[in-house]
Amino acid sequence: xxxxxxxxxxxxxxxxxxxxxxxxxxxxxxxxxxxxxxxxxxxxxxxxxxxxxxxxxxxxxxxxxxxxxxxxxxxxxxxxxxxxxxxxxxxxxxxxxxxxxxxxxxxxxxxxxxxxxxxxxxxxxxxxx
Numbered sequence: 001x002x003x004x005x006x007x008x009x010x011x012x013x014x015x016x017x018x019x020x021x022x023x024x025x026x027x028x029x030x031x032x033x034x035x036x037x038x039x040x041x042x043x044x045x046x047x048x049x050x051x052x053x054x055x056x057x058x059x060x061x062x063x064x065x066x067x068x069x070x071x072x073x074x075x076x077x078x079x080x081x082x083x084x085x086x087x088x089x090x091x092x093x094x095x096x097x098x099x100x101x102x103x104x105x106x107x108x109x110x111x112x113x114x115x116x117x118x119x120x121x122x123x124x125x126x127x128x129x
Contacts, residue, residue: 005102009052015044020083021089035072070117072117087106
Protein backbone atom coordinates (compact mmCIF):
# COMPACT_ATOMS: atom_id res chain seq x y z
CA UNK A 1 0.00 0.00 0.00
CA UNK A 2 1.26 3.47 -0.85
CA UNK A 3 1.95 5.90 1.97
CA UNK A 4 3.26 9.37 2.71
CA UNK A 5 7.01 9.94 2.94
CA UNK A 6 7.44 10.47 6.68
CA UNK A 7 10.87 9.45 7.92
CA UNK A 8 14.34 8.17 7.12
CA UNK A 9 13.03 4.63 6.61
CA UNK A 10 10.81 5.92 3.80
CA UNK A 11 13.79 7.76 2.29
CA UNK A 12 15.82 4.54 2.41
CA UNK A 13 13.00 2.62 0.73
CA UNK A 14 12.82 5.21 -2.04
CA UNK A 15 16.59 5.40 -2.56
CA UNK A 16 17.21 1.64 -2.37
CA UNK A 17 14.45 0.76 -4.82
CA UNK A 18 15.33 3.58 -7.20
CA UNK A 19 19.00 2.65 -7.37
CA UNK A 20 18.04 -1.01 -7.67
CA UNK A 21 16.30 -0.01 -10.92
CA UNK A 22 19.25 2.14 -12.01
CA UNK A 23 21.68 -0.74 -11.50
CA UNK A 24 19.67 -2.89 -13.92
CA UNK A 25 18.67 -0.24 -16.46
CA UNK A 26 19.93 -0.82 -19.98
CA UNK A 27 20.91 2.83 -20.49
CA UNK A 28 22.12 3.80 -17.01
CA UNK A 29 23.53 0.69 -15.34
CA UNK A 30 26.97 0.75 -16.96
CA UNK A 31 27.50 4.44 -16.23
CA UNK A 32 26.60 4.13 -12.55
CA UNK A 33 28.24 0.74 -11.96
CA UNK A 34 31.48 1.73 -13.72
CA UNK A 35 31.84 4.91 -11.70
CA UNK A 36 30.59 3.74 -8.31
CA UNK A 37 32.10 0.23 -8.60
CA UNK A 38 32.10 -1.39 -5.14
CA UNK A 39 31.21 1.84 -3.30
CA UNK A 40 27.43 1.38 -3.54
CA UNK A 41 26.88 1.33 0.24
CA UNK A 42 28.69 4.69 0.55
CA UNK A 43 26.76 6.14 -2.37
CA UNK A 44 23.41 4.99 -0.99
CA UNK A 45 24.23 6.44 2.44
CA UNK A 46 25.04 9.78 0.81
CA UNK A 47 21.75 9.65 -1.12
CA UNK A 48 19.83 8.90 2.09
CA UNK A 49 21.31 12.03 3.65
CA UNK A 50 20.67 14.13 0.54
CA UNK A 51 16.99 13.19 0.29
CA UNK A 52 16.54 13.39 4.07
CA UNK A 53 17.77 16.98 3.87
CA UNK A 54 15.68 17.86 0.80
CA UNK A 55 12.41 16.19 1.78
CA UNK A 56 12.38 15.95 5.55
CA UNK A 57 14.33 19.16 6.17
CA UNK A 58 16.62 17.25 8.54
CA UNK A 59 19.98 18.70 7.57
CA UNK A 60 22.25 15.66 7.37
CA UNK A 61 23.76 16.28 3.91
CA UNK A 62 26.66 18.61 3.33
CA UNK A 63 28.20 18.92 -0.04
CA UNK A 64 27.83 20.08 -3.59
CA UNK A 65 25.71 17.55 -5.46
CA UNK A 66 26.67 18.74 -8.94
CA UNK A 67 30.47 18.39 -8.79
CA UNK A 68 30.59 14.56 -8.76
CA UNK A 69 28.40 14.57 -11.87
CA UNK A 70 30.18 17.28 -13.85
CA UNK A 71 32.33 14.92 -15.96
CA UNK A 72 29.85 12.08 -16.45
CA UNK A 73 29.38 10.74 -19.99
CA UNK A 74 25.68 11.59 -20.05
CA UNK A 75 23.22 13.63 -22.07
CA UNK A 76 19.54 14.57 -22.07
CA UNK A 77 18.47 10.99 -22.84
CA UNK A 78 20.22 9.73 -19.69
CA UNK A 79 18.57 12.36 -17.52
CA UNK A 80 15.16 11.60 -19.01
CA UNK A 81 15.60 7.92 -18.18
CA UNK A 82 16.87 8.76 -14.68
CA UNK A 83 13.79 10.90 -14.11
CA UNK A 84 11.43 8.27 -15.53
CA UNK A 85 12.82 5.65 -13.11
CA UNK A 86 12.83 8.08 -10.19
CA UNK A 87 9.23 9.17 -10.71
CA UNK A 88 8.10 5.57 -11.23
CA UNK A 89 9.74 4.58 -7.95
CA UNK A 90 8.14 7.46 -6.06
CA UNK A 91 4.74 6.61 -7.55
CA UNK A 92 5.16 2.90 -6.81
CA UNK A 93 5.56 3.39 -3.05
CA UNK A 94 4.42 6.87 -2.04
CA UNK A 95 1.65 9.46 -2.26
CA UNK A 96 1.15 12.90 -0.85
CA UNK A 97 2.88 16.23 -0.63
CA UNK A 98 6.43 14.97 -0.09
CA UNK A 99 6.09 12.42 -2.89
CA UNK A 100 5.10 15.23 -5.24
CA UNK A 101 7.93 17.37 -3.90
CA UNK A 102 10.40 14.53 -4.52
CA UNK A 103 9.31 14.30 -8.16
CA UNK A 104 9.47 18.08 -8.57
CA UNK A 105 12.93 18.17 -7.02
CA UNK A 106 14.09 15.26 -9.20
CA UNK A 107 12.84 17.04 -12.31
CA UNK A 108 14.56 20.24 -11.27
CA UNK A 109 17.87 18.46 -10.58
CA UNK A 110 17.80 16.52 -13.86
CA UNK A 111 17.17 19.70 -15.84
CA UNK A 112 19.82 21.71 -13.99
CA UNK A 113 22.48 18.97 -14.09
CA UNK A 114 21.93 18.38 -17.80
CA UNK A 115 22.16 22.10 -18.58
CA UNK A 116 25.31 22.55 -16.49
CA UNK A 117 27.03 19.48 -17.96
CA UNK A 118 26.26 20.71 -21.47
CA UNK A 119 27.53 24.19 -20.58
CA UNK A 120 30.87 22.87 -19.30
CA UNK A 121 31.22 20.55 -22.30
CA UNK A 122 30.73 23.51 -24.62
CA UNK A 123 33.02 25.75 -22.55
CA UNK A 124 35.94 23.50 -21.57
CA UNK A 125 38.08 26.38 -20.31
CA UNK A 126 35.63 26.93 -17.43
CA UNK A 127 35.76 24.79 -14.32
CA UNK A 128 32.54 23.37 -12.84
CA UNK A 129 31.31 24.94 -9.64
